[in-house]
Amino acid sequence: MQIIEIIVGIVLLIFAFLAIEAKKIINSVIYLSILSMLAVVSFVFMKAPDVAITEAVIGSGLVTAIFIFTLFSIKKVGDKK
């Protein structure tokens, strides 16, 4: 169990780094969404179901949606940096 938690933690770090260093903005947003989803897993490991549900709905659902809508509105989806 411990090992799985630590693996999830390391993957979290990798995705955090990818989200910041990704070349395309859309990828960065997607990595952030994955990061959020992995955080949900971590919350469940740490016995915090309330937080996990909230993070799942708000963190990886709505926040991603508003990021994507912002990208739509500036019509830069897929553009380089």
Place this chain on the structure above:
Amino acid sequence: MMKRVIAALLILVLALFIYGNLYSTGEGKLFPKFGNVNLSERVSNKFINKNANGENGVVTYKETKDAESGSANMVTSIVVNYRSFDTLGEVTVLFVSALGVGLLLSGKSRMKFKTPPNFILKAGVRIIAGIILITGVYIFIHGHLTPGGGFPGGSMIASAVLLFYISDDEFRTKVKSFKFLEGTAGSLYLIFGLLGLTMGGYFLYNFLPTGVVGELFSAGIVPIIYIFVGLKVGSELSNLISDFLSEEGK
């Protein structure tokens, strides 16, 4: 490139500073190691046993009656009972940021997506959105018994609205009615708080009987407040999405 190196060095220094001090050993109380937490030294000890204002022994599910906070979910009893004032502030944060987004992006027409939604998406959304809506309502009504509560429940309602927006290019919520719901739910929260002030002498006082721990009609004003929170969060986030999808008029 130079800037990155400097930033990386700065982060390294910060990391050494944090790791060196946080897990230091020596005199005085130390930061507890992961998992080795002694709850009896913390205030939350009293939140678990529901005896912040007096002793009442062990709390048992479906047996203990009239505990000071009758919610089976301890997080809920902290969020809407012991620290209800924080929740009021939290609702206000969403309120004011939704308001700010509305002030800045008050476009008249709706943003159109490049590819129009097809039939399957439309039909699917109608089925799924209903289920999500009902789940959201269930979650905030049962917030004091099961995981969840006003915030996830309200955001589920908002995500159902979001699905409608995606599936239908013409869809635009009746913003006015949502604004009205938002204002009403917020005002009712405060009015309940002021009712507690007049009836119990304390702002946000839990003036209803708390009942048996674990039953649907228990915990006094907790479920009622959570319903207000759910409705408010749902309408605020729906407004937020609708503002994000608006464009300057054509």
Place this chain on the structure above:
Amino acid sequence: MINPVLLIAIPLLFAFLSVMFKKADKGLLVLAVLFNVLAAFLLKETEVVIGGWKPPFGINLIADQYSIFGLIILNTVFALSVFSSFSSVKKYSTVLLVSLAALNGMMLTGDLFNLFVFLEIASISAYILSTMTKKFKGTFNYIILGALGSNLYLLGIIILYSTVGTLNMADMASKIHLVNNNVLLLALTFIFAGFAVEAKLMPFNGWVKGVYGNANDLSGGIFASAYATAAIMMFGRIFTNIFVLDGTLKTIFLTITVLTFILGEIAAFSQKNIRSTLAFSSVGQAGLIATLFLSGLSGVAMMQVANHALAKLVMFTIAGAMYVYAGTDNIEKLQGLFKKHKLIGFGFSVAALSLVGLPIFYGFYVKIFALSNLFKINSYWIPALILFSSLIEGIYYIRMLAKLWNPGEEGKESKDEYTTKLSLENTFAYAVLAVVVGLFILYISYNPEFITQGISNYLSNIAGGM
């Protein structure tokens, strides 16, 4: 007997109602502001708990001499600012109501996490208010720094919570000596960094020029007086009542605040626009007040808070009005403006001279008091540096006033052809504000007890007394 919670609940209730009744929003704003001023003056020393839970477990609101003093200043300057710039309120009345509630909450709360929540509400309303002049880059800077600061503050209080197991301020103050020194160092550094953003202290004040320097009459007045008062008073509460610093940490923090004062004043010296001069002067003043708090001179610091809030209210409102109605706030382009608007010029000059601390003004009294006490408790470095920076401050303010009253080159006789063609509109409200506050500053210059009688307990701790 007024329950202090009403100071928070009534503006918030009116904010929610103003969304439902769009047409009445300005009326609700006026009502709430008037109620808060009245309630702040009627408030008695008391402590209330929310929801009936005893303090370490529930949240309590503390109304002691310190917070009542802050509340009176805060609500008065907020009301004056709203009334004198009422034409700029427009759609922002709900945001103003929320920010009023949050600032009152910051002053009153007795819980560290609750303070975080109110800090966030206040700063989110500030982000929205700062978009009034459509200078979004400054706003974005403010959002990023503000969010970073509040996250650091949250991290700091969580480290303390998991070490001693409480979030209540009084409880924390009684248990803080138990904590291991290294853990305390880390937590206090985070908390200091978090507060430094809102209190405009050194490494985190990059947002100030973008936001203060682009404010209009309403947002400028509210930021520079109401927000500055609440932020610096909470800084004082945290670092004098709860965490009493000593040793290296105190030296480091004092160095930061003194540096903030000096560098702020030097930066202000080199500005060409009135609002950016005032912005950096605000940074410097925040450094000065924080220095006084950290040195243990709470009473003097509070007197300077009052002086600064009143002075900056007048100056920022007028500078914002110059931007709104004359289209610019460049000193060169506005020479001789006060010849056209003598009453406004009178209030502005009194405020500036009092802030500088010229003899016969209130600020002189405060500065002498501060310096004599600092000499008693400190080495000679801090008082000497404060004197030096006050000198810089004096030079640029007097230079600014000279230009605004006296067109033409410095030291020469004034020539009317240099007088600006620009002028202000809506002058009645600004003139009333300027005259009222100017006369009040003159009044307290000769009756300093008027301000200090409410905080006599705080002052009696200081050697020498009144």
Place this chain on the structure above:
Amino acid sequence: MIQYLFIGLILIGIYGLLTQKNLIKLVVALNVLEVGVNLFIISTGYVKDGVAPILFKGVPSTNGTFVDPLPQALVLTAIVIGVGVTALALTVVRKIYEKHGTLNLDEMGSESDD
């Protein structure tokens, strides 16, 4: 051990705030920082072999059974505040793009009037 990783997440967030030039990337970095802070807060309340803080049949409420519920309540608040700030920041980003036509901080001119 796992707490180290969460602090690492916070540090990566701060690194992003220091190095990135793109406005949306800055908001992303802010979110990474927030996720890190939230995870760290929850981890300070974790009790080894504890159960989720919800009363169920057969679970007596004694010390050591449950994990600390207070950090969870605080994180609920922090998550919602994070959404508010993110939404506002993205709105401002959109406004900046409308005005300056770029998302890169270096490519924008200054904002002063003179």
